[in-house]
Amino acid sequence: MPLMDHLRELRNRLAKVLVILLLGAVLGFVFYDRIWAFLTEPYCSLPASQVVDGGGCSLIVTGPFDGFFVAFKVWLFFGALATTPLWLYQLWAFVAPALHKNEKKYAYIFAPLAAMLFILGAALAYTITSLALQMLFGFLPQDADPYLTIGEYLNYMLIMMGMFGLGFIMPLLVALLNILGLLEHATLAKWRRVIIFCAFLVAAIVTPAEPISMLALAIPLVVLFEIAELFCFLNDRRRRKSDPTSELGDDEISELDDRPSDLGELEDTGSGESGGKGA
Numbered sequence: 001m002p003l004m005d006h007l008r009e010l011r012n013r014l015a016k017v018l019v020i021l022l023l024g025a026v027l028g029f030v031f032y033d034r035i036w037a038f039l040t041e042p043y044c045s046l047p048a049s050q051v052v053d054g055g056g057c058s059l060i061v062t063g064p065f066d067g068f069f070v071a072f073k074v075w076l077f078f079g080a081l082a083t084t085p086l087w088l089y090q091l092w093a094f095v096a097p098a099l100h101k102n103e104k105k106y107a108y109i110f111a112p113l114a115a116m117l118f119i120l121g122a123a124l125a126y127t128i129t130s131l132a133l134q135m136l137f138g139f140l141p142q143d144a145d146p147y148l149t150i151g152e153y154l155n156y157m158l159i160m161m162g163m164f165g166l167g168f169i170m171p172l173l174v175a176l177l178n179i180l181g182l183l184e185h186a187t188l189a190k191w192r193r194v195i196i197f198c199a200f201l202v203a204a205i206v207t208p209a210e211p212i213s214m215l216a217l218a219i220p221l222v223v224l225f226e227i228a229e230l231f232c233f234l235n236d237r238r239r240r241k242s243d244p245t246s247e248l249g250d251d252e253i254s255e256l257d258d259r260p261s262d263l264g265e266l267e268d269t270g271s272g273e274s275g276g277k278g279a
Helices: 003-030 032-044 066-082 084-098 107-137 150-179 185-190 192-206 211-242 263-278
Strands: none
Touching (some): 003 032, 003 066, 003 084, 032 066, 032 107, 066 084, 066 107, 107 150, 150 192, 150 211, 185 211
16 A cells, blocks of 8 residues: 555554544543552552551552542553453554465464463462562561552552553564564574573563563563574474475575486477467
């Protein structure tokens, strides 16, 4: 399509994504109390959260608009999480017209699989939150109480769940690039050690300064990348079997058969061509 048609298509897809996120945010508004109770459960299960007289889980509000901003973030996050397959499909549908027919079928696999991986990553972050907070609170002196603000805790939860979810999707993107012919297994094998090192480095940067969260993100990332690399290896081997010239570069030529042909075969070929011309 012309450039303007591509831009119109991108605009339409983004508009649909915004509508989907808005509808998901409406669901977050309806079930806000249940969602907030679910998000605060890892913190409220710790004895360190019972620091205010009278018992109960305590989170501090420091500004008049904290309640609204916290609720707004929860609405948007829940909307994005609940509608993940729908807006991922819209992004994929923008790319799909440029693919071959045999490649478009992966659209029906990519969107639900990406959504499942994102939700698994977010669930893992949610599961280890109590252990991570307990370890972080263990560094406090005995006479110090952890007064967390409501905004700080929510930002911590959203960053952890979002980073874990996106991290779990990255190996799927590697497999997708291989399907599109943009990334070969040989390249992944060459950079395997660098990829593993970067997985641990990124996990150390995006998680707090404690080993539980870092290892909980880095180890699944390495396992998923190894699975993606195995998929790329099998896919490249299948591609070579179906097309022997697929490994040739743009400046390379295929091998010619330099075996001498039998004289009888040449005569038969010549007679066939003359007979065809006569006919």
